[in-house]
Amino acid sequence: MDGNATITRRQFIVTAATAAGGLAIGLATGPSAFAATAGAQPWSSEDGRNPHDLDAFIAIEPDDSVLVRYVRSEMGQGSMTALPMIVTEELQCDWSKVHVEYASANRSVRENKVYGDMSSYGSHSVKLSREKMQQVGASARERLIAAAGARWGVQPQDCTAANSIVTHTATGRTFRYGELAGDAAKITLAKEPAIKTPDQYTFIGKPMPRIDVPPKTNGSAKFAIDTQLPDMVFAAINACPVPGGVGRPSGGAPAGRRSGGRDGKLLARQAGARQASSRMGHGRRRHHRQRTILARISRGT
Amino acid sequence: MVTITANGTQHQLDIEPDTPLLWALRDVVGLTGTKYGCGIAQCGACTVHINGQPMRSCSVPIASVDGASITTIEGLSPDGKHPVQQAWIAEDVPQCGYCQSGQIMAVAAFLKDHPSPTDADIDANITNICRCGTYERMRRAIHRAAYLMKA
Numbered sequence: 001m002d003g004n005a006t007i008t009r010r011q012f013i014v015t016a017a018t019a020a021g022g023l024a025i026g027l028a029t030g031p032s033a034f035a036a037t038a039g040a041q042p043w044s045s046e047d048g049r050n051p052h053d054l055d056a057f058i059a060i061e062p063d064d065s066v067l068v069r070y071v072r073s074e075m076g077q078g079s080m081t082a083l084p085m086i087v088t089e090e091l092q093c094d095w096s097k098v099h100v101e102y103a104s105a106n107r108s109v110r111e112n113k114v115y116g117d118m119s120s121y122g123s124h125s126v127k128l129s130r131e132k133m134q135q136v137g138a139s140a141r142e143r144l145i146a147a148a149g150a151r152w153g154v155q156p157q158d159c160t161a162a163n164s165i166v167t168h169t170a171t172g173r174t175f176r177y178g179e180l181a182g183d184a185a186k187i188t189l190a191k192e193p194a195i196k197t198p199d200q201y202t203f204i205g206k207p208m209p210r211i212d213v214p215p216k217t218n219g220s221a222k223f224a225i226d227t228q229l230p231d232m233v234f235a236a237i238n239a240c241p242v243p244g245g246v247g248r249p250s251g252g253a254p255a256g257r258r259s260g261g262r263d264g265k266l267l268a269r270q271a272g273a274r275q276a277s278s279r280m281g282h283g284r285r286r287h288h289r290q291r292t293i294l295a296r297i298s299r300g301t
Numbered sequence: 302m303v304t305i306t307a308n309g310t311q312h313q314l315d316i317e318p319d320t321p322l323l324w325a326l327r328d329v330v331g332l333t334g335t336k337y338g339c340g341i342a343q344c345g346a347c348t349v350h351i352n353g354q355p356m357r358s359c360s361v362p363i364a365s366v367d368g369a370s371i372t373t374i375e376g377l378s379p380d381g382k383h384p385v386q387q388a389w390i391a392e393d394v395p396q397c398g399y400c401q402s403g404q405i406m407a408v409a410a411f412l413k414d415h416p417s418p419t420d421a422d423i424d425a426n427i428t429n430i431c432r433c434g435t436y437e438r439m440r441r442a443i444h445r446a447a448y449l450m451k452a
């Protein structure tokens with residue numbers, strides 16, 4: 001995972017699944033037919049981009065699946081379902097074809113803070129993102145309609161969008177979103193469309209199953225502690241369980257030989273986080289390819 | 302060298318004999334669905350089945366399970382459709398989700414011994430803790446899972 005920009009989303013999911021020991025992760029949960037999905041992995045690509053990006057928030061693949069990027073943090077409050085529902089309200093796409101993943105903070109930094117405020121606190125995720133998410137969905141919808149109108153040589157206002165299909169009203173001709181996304185990605189609207197007012201909502205407000213639940217029932221959901229990076233090693237600090245005490249080596253094995261560590265400096269046998277962290281820093285410098293050291297505090301012996 | 306069978310696959314592990322089973326599963330075998338909570342067998346987030354029995358893997362030295370068959374949340378069912386998992390989805394149980402792998406494993410074992418549990422049975426036997434406080438939804442899901450297992 002060295003940021004290969006050409007890797008596709010599906011390739012990545014397959015690769016990641018294999019790297020994780022052949023676990024069925026990603027979409028393997030078998031979501032119910034009507035529900036949108038969230039992958040087990042926070043991101044499908046290292047750089048937060050997708051070859052089928054319409055913009056930073058939405059990618060539409062040739063099979064009509066819609067990738068919506070979620071800019072807040074899901075902690076069980078449900079906004080990972082709510083914000084994509086708001087996009088769907090305006091985009092007029094098929095909810096069962098929506099797949100949600102986290103927006104990349106790296107991409108936001110690289111692209112002039114395209115995702116804006118990515119914080120989650122104080123019940124603000126929906127309140128502060130609702131208007132923006134509606135605009136994102138409405139803009140994408142109008143660009144898809146414009147792309148269809150251009151292909152048919154008709155005015156956009158003579159076309160309608162619903163259920164992931166653009167229809168030319170007069171003739172009944174249709175294009176699927178997946179057929180239009182490539183063209184739509186190149187279209188810049190002269191002006192942003194107006195967003196719906198609450199009395200016009202047809203999807204917002206419907207009770208829907210939370211999309212983050214299935215991965216949380218089969219062990220595939222990835223939490224921060226589950227992050228594994230290439231060449232990552234694990235270190236355990238064996239601290240003295242008694243306050244103020246000093247650890248001593250047990251079992252006769254010198255620190256450098258414990259636990260199969262590749263560098264004894266990583267394994268601090270002494271109590272005291274300061275000493276431990278300086279040793280781990282030393283280890284990090286010696287292993288250039290080793291990007292992260294996950295230290296965990298284990299119960300002392 | 303310790304040999305364990307994890308979700309049907311045999312693994313030979315060259316690790317310190319006092320390494321807790323939890324970390325052997327997570328760091329060495331790569332099964333990260335089982336979570337670390339308290340590290341002292343109190344919270345239940347690390348619950349796995351050892352030869353069919355629910356155990357808190359953070360406090361089980363790997364040397365003590367040489368030759369054992371371990372089932373983790375990833376191996377509870379081939380398709381995520383164990384009755385407990387189905388009930389958990391139907392009742393929208395998880396909030397943050399961190400403790401839920403352990404909850405589901407504890408409940409799956411509990412229902413084998415208590416196919417028709419009362420609320421008192423649940424209170425007495427399911428002692429895993431949940432910081433989000435999903436207990437009421439879990440209680441409903443346990444009853445639903447019991448029903449599904451009989452259906």
